[in-house]
Amino acid sequence: MTGRAPHTSHEYDRELAGVRRLLATMGGEVESLLSASLAALLHRDQDLAREALAREERVDQLEMEIDDLVHRILAIRQPVGVDLRFLTVSLRATTDLERVGDIGINIVHRAMDMEGHAVLPHPGLARLGDSARAMLAQALDALLREDAAAALRVIREDDAVDEENARIFRDLVARMGQEGADNEALTTQIFAAKHLERIADHATNLAEKVVFLVQGRDIRHPRAGSLGKGG
Amino acid sequence: MSLATNGIDFGAAVPRAEGGEPGARGPERTHLAAQGVTVRYGRNAAIKGVSLKVPEHRVTALIGPSGCGKSTFLRLFNRMNDGIEGISIEGRVFLYDQDIYARDTDAVALRRRVGMVFQRSTPFPKSIYENVAYGLRIAGVRDRSEIARRIEESLVGAGLWDEVKDRMHDSAMGLSGGQAQRLCIARAMAIRPEIILMDEPASALDPIATARIEDLISSLKSRYTIVIVTHNLQQAARVSDYTAFFYMGELVEFAPTQALFTNPGESRTEEYITGRFG
Numbered sequence: 001m002t003g004r005a006p007h008t009s010h011e012y013d014r015e016l017a018g019v020r021r022l023l024a025t026m027g028g029e030v031e032s033l034l035s036a037s038l039a040a041l042l043h044r045d046q047d048l049a050r051e052a053l054a055r056e057e058r059v060d061q062l063e064m065e066i067d068d069l070v071h072r073i074l075a076i077r078q079p080v081g082v083d084l085r086f087l088t089v090s091l092r093a094t095t096d097l098e099r100v101g102d103i104g105i106n107i108v109h110r111a112m113d114m115e116g117h118a119v120l121p122h123p124g125l126a127r128l129g130d131s132a133r134a135m136l137a138q139a140l141d142a143l144l145r146e147d148a149a150a151a152l153r154v155i156r157e158d159d160a161v162d163e164e165n166a167r168i169f170r171d172l173v174a175r176m177g178q179e180g181a182d183n184e185a186l187t188t189q190i191f192a193a194k195h196l197e198r199i200a201d202h203a204t205n206l207a208e209k210v211v212f213l214v215q216g217r218d219i220r221h222p223r224a225g226s227l228g229k230g231g
Numbered sequence: 232m233s234l235a236t237n238g239i240d241f242g243a244a245v246p247r248a249e250g251g252e253p254g255a256r257g258p259e260r261t262h263l264a265a266q267g268v269t270v271r272y273g274r275n276a277a278i279k280g281v282s283l284k285v286p287e288h289r290v291t292a293l294i295g296p297s298g299c300g301k302s303t304f305l306r307l308f309n310r311m312n313d314g315i316e317g318i319s320i321e322g323r324v325f326l327y328d329q330d331i332y333a334r335d336t337d338a339v340a341l342r343r344r345v346g347m348v349f350q351r352s353t354p355f356p357k358s359i360y361e362n363v364a365y366g367l368r369i370a371g372v373r374d375r376s377e378i379a380r381r382i383e384e385s386l387v388g389a390g391l392w393d394e395v396k397d398r399m400h401d402s403a404m405g406l407s408g409g410q411a412q413r414l415c416i417a418r419a420m421a422i423r424p425e426i427i428l429m430d431e432p433a434s435a436l437d438p439i440a441t442a443r444i445e446d447l448i449s450s451l452k453s454r455y456t457i458v459i460v461t462h463n464l465q466q467a468a469r470v471s472d473y474t475a476f477f478y479m480g481e482l483v484e485f486a487p488t489q490a491l492f493t494n495p496g497e498s499r500t501e502e503y504i505t506g507r508f509g
Contacts, residue, residue: 081501082501
């Protein structure tokens with residue numbers, strides 16, 4: 001998949017492949033959790049809400065499993081070069097993925113908060129959810145294929161998500177001022193939109209790590225980078 | 232990045248700047264420089280047209296698989312290859328502006344400036360005191376108090392003084408491997424060289440003795456320029472400021488160590504340091 005020559009130690013190759021496989025599994029679990037939580041929010045589907053909650057434990061387990069395996073490889077192989085970058089990126093990717101899982105659970109809670117309220121979900125939430133989910137899927141794909149160009153495309157999509165979130169916020173706040181508005185339900189939707197926007201941020205973080213993995217370039221904080229090098 | 236060249240400017244490899252930030256330490260003067268050096272043993276070229284500048288008061292590591300020419304290259308800097316039958320050396324090697332292979336360069340005087348520590352510790356079958364005093368006497372130091380002072384100074388510098396100060400007249404053959412290697416470093420330091428070449432200095436030592444040698448290397452670089460050949464990549468990563476990767480007699484990459492071990496510029500370097508070789 002990565003196009004690199006195998007290590008002299010085949011066991012080392014198997015260990016790295018193990019990390020990659022677990023990352024793919026964790027990514028898949030998080031994507032499923034997110035889909036279920038979005039459906040719970042948009043369609044008020046209780047079964048999907050329960051499914052999302054059930055997946056959280058598996059996501060947490062996978063995070064610990066990956067971290068444990070990476071720590072073991074760091075200790076016994078003392079990796080360098082692209083292997084070192086892959087392993088440090090993996091450690092940080094699990095943190096992003098676990099956070100997306102947590103945010104998915106927060107979305108389920110927002111879906112529960114909406115129960116008993118007549119207000120329909122804002123149509124922008126579906127668009128925002130689709131964008132956040134697509135960004136996460138593309139970032140994961142870029143990570144597993146080590147595709148920096150695809151990762152950069154994900155990063156460029158983040159601004160549109162921020163704008164969509166701002167539009168939803170303005171719209172919902174405007175509705176709050178109207179006669180008979182259900183402010184509690186509208187506030188819940190503002191939170192839900194913010195959750196989705198944060199998921200897009202984590203997808204962006206993941207994509208930035210892919211660029212570091214492939215190119216050795218840290219693109220996270222360009223200004224901080226130049227300050228760190230003495231201007 | 233540009234290293235100060237002391238008037239030598241022949242496009243020799245200087246470590247690429249990214250990652251290691253040599254500029255942050257201020258300009259670095261070139262201490263040793265190879266210019267288009269080819270070394271042949273008979274018809275076989277062990278070094279092929281290598282140009283490289285070693286910065287002053289830094290640790291430069293030479294890495295590469297067995298037979299890549301790194302030890303041959305190291306020994307160029309104090310002419311330790313001179314006596315080898317059938318060897319021929321093309322190109323030029325400089326210590327500052329001095330051409331090491333010029334007809335009027337005295338190899339013995341050169342070796343006083345460029346000391347060497349070998350893979351296997353080589354204590355003489357003499358007392359600890361005599362091991363260090365021997366080189367000083369050959370270097371022309373006759374005054375007993377000066378010899379005693381220089382012995383203590385070099386043993387302190389090599390981190391061995393506290394372990395041997397009460398048994399200076401015991402045989403050096405009774406020292407452990409790590410102590411014997413530090414004695415050899417003290418012996419090299421006693422004649423106050425500018426440069427210390429180390430050829431696998433810790434390869435025969437246990438991990439604790441190795442850690443002490445590595446600590447010592449780090450502490451010595453404020454006073455000496457150090458060039459170290461090592462098979463232990465982690466050791467190169469730990470102790471050196473710059474790393475040169477040799478493969479089949481060619482210099483593949485020369486870069487700040489941090490950059491070379493996290494994001495090498497050449498695919499052959501990446502394959503070697505990540506263990507994807509052979």
